[in-house]
Amino acid sequence: MKPDTELLYFLNNEERTKEAYRKMVTETVQAILDSLSDDKAYAGQSPQGLQDIIGRPTLLPERGLGFPKVLEEVRRTILPNFLRTSSTDYLAHLHSPALLESICSELILSTFNQSMDSWDQGPIATEIELQVTKELCKLYGYPEGSDGIFTSGGSQSNLSALMLARDWFCTTLLNHDVKKLGLPPSYAKLRLYTSEVSHFSMEKSAHLLGLGYDAVRKVPVDKLCRMDSRALESLILSDKEAGLIPFCVVATLGTTDYGSIDSVDELGAITRRHNLWLHADAAYGSGVKLSDQYAHRLGPIEVCDSITVDFHKMFLLPISCGAFLVKDGKSLEAFSLHADYLNREEDEEDGYSNLVGKSMQTTRRFDALKVWMAFLTRGKDGYSNIIDTCIGNAAYLYERVSENPVFEVAIRPEISSVVFRLRKSDGTNKKVRRLLLHTHGVVIGQTVYANRTFLKFTLLNPLLDHEKLDELLLLIEQLGKEAEKE
Numbered sequence: 001m002k003p004d005t006e007l008l009y010f011l012n013n014e015e016r017t018k019e020a021y022r023k024m025v026t027e028t029v030q031a032i033l034d035s036l037s038d039d040k041a042y043a044g045q046s047p048q049g050l051q052d053i054i055g056r057p058t059l060l061p062e063r064g065l066g067f068p069k070v071l072e073e074v075r076r077t078i079l080p081n082f083l084r085t086s087s088t089d090y091l092a093h094l095h096s097p098a099l100l101e102s103i104c105s106e107l108i109l110s111t112f113n114q115s116m117d118s119w120d121q122g123p124i125a126t127e128i129e130l131q132v133t134k135e136l137c138k139l140y141g142y143p144e145g146s147d148g149i150f151t152s153g154g155s156q157s158n159l160s161a162l163m164l165a166r167d168w169f170c171t172t173l174l175n176h177d178v179k180k181l182g183l184p185p186s187y188a189k190l191r192l193y194t195s196e197v198s199h200f201s202m203e204k205s206a207h208l209l210g211l212g213y214d215a216v217r218k219v220p221v222d223k224l225c226r227m228d229s230r231a232l233e234s235l236i237l238s239d240k241e242a243g244l245i246p247f248c249v250v251a252t253l254g255t256t257d258y259g260s261i262d263s264v265d266e267l268g269a270i271t272r273r274h275n276l277w278l279h280a281d282a283a284y285g286s287g288v289k290l291s292d293q294y295a296h297r298l299g300p301i302e303v304c305d306s307i308t309v310d311f312h313k314m315f316l317l318p319i320s321c322g323a324f325l326v327k328d329g330k331s332l333e334a335f336s337l338h339a340d341y342l343n344r345e346e347d348e349e350d351g352y353s354n355l356v357g358k359s360m361q362t363t364r365r366f367d368a369l370k371v372w373m374a375f376l377t378r379g380k381d382g383y384s385n386i387i388d389t390c391i392g393n394a395a396y397l398y399e400r401v402s403e404n405p406v407f408e409v410a411i412r413p414e415i416s417s418v419v420f421r422l423r424k425s426d427g428t429n430k431k432v433r434r435l436l437l438h439t440h441g442v443v444i445g446q447t448v449y450a451n452r453t454f455l456k457f458t459l460l461n462p463l464l465d466h467e468k469l470d471e472l473l474l475l476i477e478q479l480g481k482e483a484e485k486e
């Protein structure tokens, strides 16, 4: 069958394809702009309401509807129900709005659809990613010989770290090549250590790596939710006495709920004494490095063997965008494997980098462009302003809730999350969060601290100010009263 002449396939050098591209993108942009008719974070439906409006007999009609009709449907049913991450009423998760220039990066990288596996699938993209990872290694204080790779985000970076740690330990200390032989006979004794408030990608990774959840030792935290270093060392010692095999410690630099920062200084001393890999999960805290005022809070992150950096959190870049950095670039060889059709060994010898050899993924997005464009657009001072504002807002909010007797606060924030509750029942706190969402379009977080339900503000949006935070606290106080009456 002949293709629909109205609906062209691709953008190329022909004028009519350029015109079609311009028209489709312009109309899409207009639909997006039209959907932003108020400043609420969520003006959409309940789960049932959404299922009702998107319901249709099939998503694959016998004859295509054509782009204008589909865009019209997107305009009518999907766009009005989007969560608006750029609203100052969105404070729920470590999920940021996207900087304007990064939306342009997304358009460019989707238009040209480069892939990062081999140089011939993304020549300039490969060179840019190499340049950006080099810059990142410098930013986090890594020496010559360090290296990195872009990932889909924190979970993949953490999985990569634990895989490298496991392989390094098994090769150098157990004299066993996991890459070739699989897990060593003593695999069930391998243990990794991380705080009890670390991210659940630790357990997921342990499962994926064949070690299982039991391999993850959860170390108690101090009053500020930082890993208790003494408890860590005594756990390592008692595990060793029991015949277990510690291989890795993961420091969290910015825990998901509290933004608390483990001391890499203290943990580094312990991992050196016991010959263990030290990984920094800085998915949240990595952005703090760009702050003039607060970068020191991360401590000497460069002592860590590997670092998780996430750009779709504090750096305000669109999902997905993460990086995994290693102090010794050679350790990324754990991912290397040659395929005749893709990454021939002679390519490297001739100066063509095929990044698939450093990555868990094969086909991979050119996310490095977003970092390249945002770093150059904003500069260090632009980013520092963003991060300083967010951390300053959290300090302000903490003071406000601490001095108001209707609230109880969990811990003093080190980054930009504040966990607090109304001094009312757990049920009332839960109800307040739902009322905020469905009757006020305000989306906040909820978690559990000391076995009680707490509310959470994650302050990633630099447009939030003290006045807005005061308004939100007042609203929560009022809703707390209403919820109790019901």
Ligand SMILES: Cc1ncc(COP(=O)(O)O)c(C=O)c1O
Pocket (backbone or CB within 6 Å): 094, 152, 153, 154, 155, 156, 158, 198, 199, 201, 252, 254, 255, 256, 281, 283, 284, 310, 322
């Ligand atoms: C501390 C920490 N590590 C890892 C992750 C996982 O990151 P991602 O969602 O990018 O996979 C998160 C996500 O919130 C996190 O807070």
